[in-house]
Amino acid sequence: MTPLLAYLYLLSPLHTGGTSQEGNLVGIARETHTNFPYLPSSTIRGRYRANVGINIDSEDEDEVINAQIRRVKLFGPDLEDLKNKDFLVYYETETGRKLTQLEQGSIWVGDGSILWLPVSSLSHGVIWISCPLLLQRWLRLNNSNGTVKLEKYSSSISKKESVYLKDALIPGGSLQPFENWQDFIPKGYETSIDKVLVLPNQHCDTLIQMSLWRQVKVKLNEHKVVTDGSFRYEEAIPPDTLMYFPWGITTQVNGSTQEHLDDFQQLLKDNSLLQIGGQESLGRGFVQQWMAPQKESKAKKEGKG
Numbered sequence: 001m002t003p004l005l006a007y008l009y010l011l012s013p014l015h016t017g018g019t020s021q022e023g024n025l026v027g028i029a030r031e032t033h034t035n036f037p038y039l040p041s042s043t044i045r046g047r048y049r050a051n052v053g054i055n056i057d058s059e060d061e062d063e064v065i066n067a068q069i070r071r072v073k074l075f076g077p078d079l080e081d082l083k084n085k086d087f088l089v090y091y092e093t094e095t096g097r098k099l100t101q102l103e104q105g106s107i108w109v110g111d112g113s114i115l116w117l118p119v120s121s122l123s124h125g126v127i128w129i130s131c132p133l134l135l136q137r138w139l140r141l142n143n144s145n146g147t148v149k150l151e152k153y154s155s156s157i158s159k160k161e162s163v164y165l166k167d168a169l170i171p172g173g174s175l176q177p178f179e180n181w182q183d184f185i186p187k188g189y190e191t192s193i194d195k196v197l198v199l200p201n202q203h204c205d206t207l208i209q210m211s212l213w214r215q216v217k218v219k220l221n222e223h224k225v226v227t228d229g230s231f232r233y234e235e236a237i238p239p240d241t242l243m244y245f246p247w248g249i250t251t252q253v254n255g256s257t258q259e260h261l262d263d264f265q266q267l268l269k270d271n272s273l274l275q276i277g278g279q280e281s282l283g284r285g286f287v288q289q290w291m292a293p294q295k296e297s298k299a300k301k302e303g304k305g
Contacts, residue, residue, distance in 0.1 A: 003141055003246035004261075005292035006268055007186050008039070008112060008276075010243070012286045013213040013236035016043050016277045026234040028212070034133065035205055037212070037237050039112030043276060044245055048109070049075045051271050065090055074264055076105035106253045106260040110246040113137060116185070116193055118240045119211040122164040124157065127195045128242070129165075131204035135184060141246050142292070154178035154198040163197065166210055170197075185242075188290040192240055213238045236284065244292075265291060 016029045016039055031038050052074065053067025069091055072081055077099050081087060092098050115138055116128040152174055157163060159175040181196050199207065213236040237243075247264065249257045268291050277285035 002143055003110065003248045005141060005186075005244050005246055007115075007188065007290050007292065008243040008245070008274075008287040009189060009191055009289075010237060010239045010241045010287050012239050012283050013215070014039075014241075014277050014285045014287065015234060015236040015279065016040060026232055028235045028237065034201075036114055036134070036208060038114070039243065039245065039276065041109050041111045041245070044112055045075065045109040047274055047276050048267060048271065051274075052267060069094055070263060072099070072105065074105045074107045074260070074267070076103050078102070104250050104252055106250055106257075107264050108248055108250050112243045112245040114208070114237075114241060114243055116196065116242040117208055117211065118192075118238060119165055119207055122166075123162060124164075124195055126192075126240070127155075127157075127163070127165065127197050128193045128240075129197050129199055129204055129207060130184075131199050131201045133201045134204070135198065138184070138244065141244075152176060153200075154181075156181045156194075156196050165197075165207060168203075168207065186244070187293055189288055191242060193242065211238060212236065243287075 015026075017026070028037050029040050029043075030036065049071060052071035053064065065087065068081070068087060072091065073095070079102070082099060082102070088099055114130075114134060116130050118126050118128050121127045153170055153176060155163070155175045155178055157175060159177060160172050161175070162172040163170040163175070175197075178196065178198060184196075185191065185193055214233050215236065217232050217234055249260055253260060268289065272289055274287050274289050275285050276287055279285065
């Protein structure tokens with residue numbers, strides 16, 4: 001099964017809650033084995049599920065039911081669907097299948113991974129960083145046979161230039177040319193990425209932690225005064241980060257998968273601007289989303305999930 005890819009370009013800081021909280025720091029979801037920030041698949045899937053038929057006029061009963069059928073086919077039913085006898089009858093009439101219990105839908109959605117993350121540079125303004133682990137992961141999911149090999153550091157910046165990254169300095173002469181770096185910037189949406197730097201895995205991890213967005217939040221009492229011990233720092237992935245997630249057809253789908261592929265791809269097209277995570281009223285979590293070009297994902301062409 002070859003996964004397809006969808007990309008997320010962050011337009012504002014994005015926070016998805018993690019499982020740990022140290023002191024007054026509210027962390028974000030992180031991969032256990034790498035400590036890199038990521039987007040849980042349940043968060044992405046839940047956002048798309050909620051967006052199925054979101055623009056349907058509630059007074060048009062047929063369109064509402066059709067949107068509900070589409071949602072159930074893609075993501076599976078919930079308890080409210082199973083309690084709605086009228087809907088169950090309509091679903092069986094339209095699909096020829098009975099719904100009797102909670103089950104998977106036709107679409108699976110994977111976790112969102114970082115591809116490029118922006119960091120502040122005293123010498124070059126903003127530089128987007130990544131590492132061999134993240135790039136090789138993308139190459140595998142992107143159905144590419146390429147590899148990433150580094151001697152020290154690879155960059156689109158001239159090897160003669162020194163690079164200042166917050167508390168880090170990479171002296172001139174240490175950079176290796178990354179001549180095909182633009183091949184690692186997916187097409188389909190114009191990002192701001194114009195300077196890239198590939199770091200060793202452990203250095204990239206440290207720099208990403210230093211470059212996360214941190215917002216101070218306080219609690220005021222009835223007199224509009226900050227109460228003792230009521231402030232906290234909340235982490236977020238910074239805007240202009242490029243992420244992606246894999247998706248495909250679940251193994252339980254019988255027969256042709258083309259209809260299911262088309263339905264989900266249409267859902268992606270209809271929701272090019274998404275809000276993921278919390279604090280929508282503060283403008284947090286807005287992302288630009290687009291599908292991988294056909295040449296990067298061959299599953300649809302092959303008719304396989």
